[in-house]
Amino acid sequence: MKRDMMNPYLAGFFLGLVLLGTIFVTGRGLGASGAVKSLVVAAVADAAPAHAASAPFYKPYVGTGKDSPLKSWLVFEVAGVLIGAFVSGLVSDRLKIVTEAGPRVAPRMRWAFALAGGALFGIGAQFARGCTSGAALSGMAVLSTAGFVTMLAIFGTGYAFAWFGRGLWLGAKAER
Amino acid sequence: MGPFVPDLISDQLNLVVALVFGIAFGFVLEQAGFSSSRRLVGVFYGYDFTVLRVFFTAAVTAMAGVLLLGSAGLLDTDAIFVNPMWLWPAVVGGIIMGIGFVIGGYCPGTSVCAAAIGKVDAMFFVAGGLLGVFGFAEAYPLVKTFNDSSALGPVKVFASLGIAQGTFAFLLVAAAVAAFAATTWIERRVAPASAPSLRFSRRSHVLAGALLLVLGSVLLVLPDYRSRLLARASQGAAAGALSVPVMTADELAFRIVDHEPNVRIVDVRSPQAFAVRSLPGSVNVATRDLFNKEWSATLSPRHVRKVVVGDTDEQARTAGLLIRDLGYENVAVLEGGFPAFEKTILTAAPFVPAGGRWDADVYKFREDARAEIARIAERAKQAGQKQPKKEKKIQGGC
Numbered sequence: 001m002k003r004d005m006m007n008p009y010l011a012g013f014f015l016g017l018v019l020l021g022t023i024f025v026t027g028r029g030l031g032a033s034g035a036v037k038s039l040v041v042a043a044v045a046d047a048a049p050a051h052a053a054s055a056p057f058y059k060p061y062v063g064t065g066k067d068s069p070l071k072s073w074l075v076f077e078v079a080g081v082l083i084g085a086f087v088s089g090l091v092s093d094r095l096k097i098v099t100e101a102g103p104r105v106a107p108r109m110r111w112a113f114a115l116a117g118g119a120l121f122g123i124g125a126q127f128a129r130g131c132t133s134g135a136a137l138s139g140m141a142v143l144s145t146a147g148f149v150t151m152l153a154i155f156g157t158g159y160a161f162a163w164f165g166r167g168l169w170l171g172a173k174a175e176r
Numbered sequence: 177m178g179p180f181v182p183d184l185i186s187d188q189l190n191l192v193v194a195l196v197f198g199i200a201f202g203f204v205l206e207q208a209g210f211s212s213s214r215r216l217v218g219v220f221y222g223y224d225f226t227v228l229r230v231f232f233t234a235a236v237t238a239m240a241g242v243l244l245l246g247s248a249g250l251l252d253t254d255a256i257f258v259n260p261m262w263l264w265p266a267v268v269g270g271i272i273m274g275i276g277f278v279i280g281g282y283c284p285g286t287s288v289c290a291a292a293i294g295k296v297d298a299m300f301f302v303a304g305g306l307l308g309v310f311g312f313a314e315a316y317p318l319v320k321t322f323n324d325s326s327a328l329g330p331v332k333v334f335a336s337l338g339i340a341q342g343t344f345a346f347l348l349v350a351a352a353v354a355a356f357a358a359t360t361w362i363e364r365r366v367a368p369a370s371a372p373s374l375r376f377s378r379r380s381h382v383l384a385g386a387l388l389l390v391l392g393s394v395l396l397v398l399p400d401y402r403s404r405l406l407a408r409a410s411q412g413a414a415a416g417a418l419s420v421p422v423m424t425a426d427e428l429a430f431r432i433v434d435h436e437p438n439v440r441i442v443d444v445r446s447p448q449a450f451a452v453r454s455l456p457g458s459v460n461v462a463t464r465d466l467f468n469k470e471w472s473a474t475l476s477p478r479h480v481r482k483v484v485v486g487d488t489d490e491q492a493r494t495a496g497l498l499i500r501d502l503g504y505e506n507v508a509v510l511e512g513g514f515p516a517f518e519k520t521i522l523t524a525a526p527f528v529p530a531g532g533r534w535d536a537d538v539y540k541f542r543e544d545a546r547a548e549i550a551r552i553a554e555r556a557k558q559a560g561q562k563q564p565k566k567e568k569k570i571q572g573g574c
Binding site for chain 1: 178179180181185190191192193194195196197198200201202203204205206207208209211212213214217219220221224229230231232233234235237239241242245250251253255256257258259260261262263265266267268269270271272273274275276277278279281282283284285286287288289290291292293296297298300301302304305306307308309310311312314316317319320323328330331332333334335336343344345363372375376380384395408455492512537550
């Protein structure tokens, strides 16, 4: 049977405890987009080593070539996220291959927009040095100005832009 | 005292720690319902504010925990990673991500969660993220100048706003409670039949709000750890109740001349005064900096007597009490501070018998000590100053 979602305040409290535990033990917060960056760096270093060694973006991460870019904290953390989310889906009976889209959006269109949205996040997270997890959430927990600025910019833009994206999510056929 | 990286947990073990916390992170995110894009973007359309509730509660919980642990002296808040800010890149990056959120329906962390339970759209989002980073990397030379502009370093938000840390923490908590109330009201009007807030009682809302406000009030008046310890030490020093053993100028001079290895002179005077004249082999530390990890190697050895030198007895006693409060042992203060040492040992004076039996010997000792200390100082100057070991810094961020 599909279980209901956890009470959001309780879930937020647990999420806060996980973040606090991470900060307490390791001195740093949680993240996500950094792992995506490591994957890209590793792929480029593998496919075009000369390019990775000379292009200014990859150079600092490729380093001496002794350690793989994949041997990074965030790559391991995100691997954990995959496992943790899978286990959660398993125990709450939510594992299912499915495309989730707004009522008026066909799967292919949803995929295209998801791909585009992911690409924008990939770009934006480089400028902001982190995404919703690493910059906004973890940054807010340690009271960094950058965390609050990034959070306000993400959600402020989300609200400002929501009207243009309404066709993707709202509609008559809503079955919720 | 946390954090345990890099001193207690090695870089290798830290990767295991990352995996463990990642599992917990992913589990909680999925349980919170963050694996559904329609739920996530609901925050922008008013029909589902789950994201705001979870996100705000998590941020406040973690922030409160950091402040409470820091105040209790269990977490060294100066050692943890504070995201540095590049102001305009952060704003532009946030705007790009905001658009990405609305059209993509996820953020990177939640897309990984959703992909893990089989959401195909989330897998496309993750692939898009890879493409985005790749595109940025290839275009990096073009955007590098902007990307590195307006670098402000790891600034803290309360300092940016010019208010106290506790005041900011309280305001954030109050803002969270207000946002919970307002968004619940909106949600029930936008989606009267399906609002997620209908699934939990009014009591649970009120309870969450009340608990948060209590927490915020605690944070408002919470003194930070350093200020608390410093205040206690300076009160103790002024009262003289918890006195620290003293060492006379003559004894210290004897130890210096004798090259006694088990004495370390800690000079807590201002760097200016220290630069004008200081004792050979002494280190200059501001009392506030005694908390820093870099000094623990100097202060830790129990067989080494730490002699604190100040401008006055009270200044030295404050530092001495603080060193003891921080858990170090074998501390003494130089009686009369640096001026006493300067007057009795370092300044040539004609012999004036005061009637004591050993006056002449004392005079002779002080004359010899003055000459010898000058020689030691000269040799040290020629040898050059030793550079202290560089501390390992914690790396973080995305």
